[in-house]
Amino acid sequence: MYITISAQKTNAGFPKSSGSFVKYLEKENEGLQPDEMEYFFDQSQDRIQPEQVIQEIDHNTAKLKQKEPKFYSITLNPSERELKAIKDAPQALREFTREAMKDYAKAFHREIDGRPVKVDDIKYYAKIERHRSFKGHDLQIRENQSFATKILALKNEIRNIEQGRQTGNIKALNKQIIKLEQKAPHQLRGQRIVRGMEKPGFQSHIHIVVSRKDRSNRYSLSPGSKHRASEVELHGKSIKRGFDRNQFFNNAEKSFDRLFNYQRNFAEAYQSRKLLLKEPKSYFLSLQKLPIKEQKLAFSLLQKAGINAPKLHIPKNNLELTLKAIHQLKRGVKRAIEAGSIGI
Structure with a gap:
């Protein structure tokens, strides 16, 4: 599971x-019949029109x-395993989103009318993309890039030659282009994988548009707040403020685990990714201590995410950990996270 929160920004x-x-989130509905479309939903409704979302936000x-x-x-962003x-059931994805x-x-470390913030205070609209x-x-x-570069040069x-600027066959x-297309290591349905090509398998994820203001339009609820679980004096009153992203993630x-009785592996956990970034040696040691079955699954998940984990030098009988292995794993996990459809 990978979760992101961002403020929508343009150059202006x-x-x-x-x-x-x-409108961008409606792109997958283009050309579909009404009964084939994915609709926006909130905490209680399943079929909300985009015009209503825009107006309400x-x-x-x-x-x-x-x-x-x-x-x-x-x-x-649930992983393929999740x-x-x-x-990949839509109703399960909606149920998880609401939770x-x-x-x-x-x-939120905030109060509205003297009580903690509740989900009914949040004005949001979510949409599943497939x-x-x-x-x-x-x-x-x-890994296909070197082939792509050679193919582009040949083209x-x-x-x-066609425009008369040089001669050649x-x-x-x-024929060289065809050979390079076939030799590229990553293929999909007999074609070299290129940018923009649709990914196979389960790729469902949920986009959520959430208002900065609460449903009453009185209180500002910013998940981008740099203040976490703190209090400030304002007009003679003590005001709670802040948002705890770690708690949310x-x-x-x-x-998700509770709803669907999901058995999460060490490599899939948010706390594990955080441990890797902050204490990579502890991450390696934790991998070593996993039961064999769990360790194999962890390495399999890392490899699917684009990390050559089985090739890493991870000693079995001592605590010697190489910096090269640590940096390789950190770099791989960062790339996997950036990819969006990560396996971890």
Whole structure:
């Protein structure tokens, strides 16, 4: 499970309307019949039109300054293993989203009318997306890149010959291109994997548009707050403030496990990724201490995420840990996280 929270931003700053973002999230519905579409949903409704989402978010911005974000984007990215566990069922994804948003509300160190923030205070709209495409940071694209570079050079050579800028044998160059296409290490349905090609398998993830203001349009609820679980004196009153991202990420993960009786492996856990980034040696030691079955699954998950974990030098009989192995694993996990559809 990988979760992100970000304020939608453009070159000009924060957009005044959620319209462009909401329309972007409608891209998978293009050309579909109404009964085939994925609709926006919230805590109680399953079929919300995009026009309603835009109106509700855009009109819930009282007293926000021009330089403040009007809404945030949250993405819930279950791994392929997690999606298999729930059979990629839309209803299960909606159920998980609603539980995760309860965890989101609880992560605010704020009070509304003297009580903690509840999910009913949050104005949000979520949408399931089913597809992902390969991007430049994916393992398959990176390992195919040398072939892509050679193919591009040959195509440029052919273009120059056709336009009379140089001489050469176009037929022979085309044969070289065919051979390179076939030799590229990562193929899909008989074709070299390239950027923009749709990824196979379960790729479902959830986009959430959440208002900066609470449902009453009176309180600002910023998940981007740099203050965590603190209090400040304002107009003679003690005001709670802040948002705990670690709490949100941890609890959302636990909600998934509880809802679907999911047995989470060490390599899949948010706390493990955090441990890797902060204390890589402890991460290695924890991998070593796993039962054999769990250790094999952990290495399998790391490898699927694009990390050559089985090739790493991880001593079995002593505590010697090489910096090379640590850096390789950290770099691989970061790339896997950036890819979005990570296996961990």
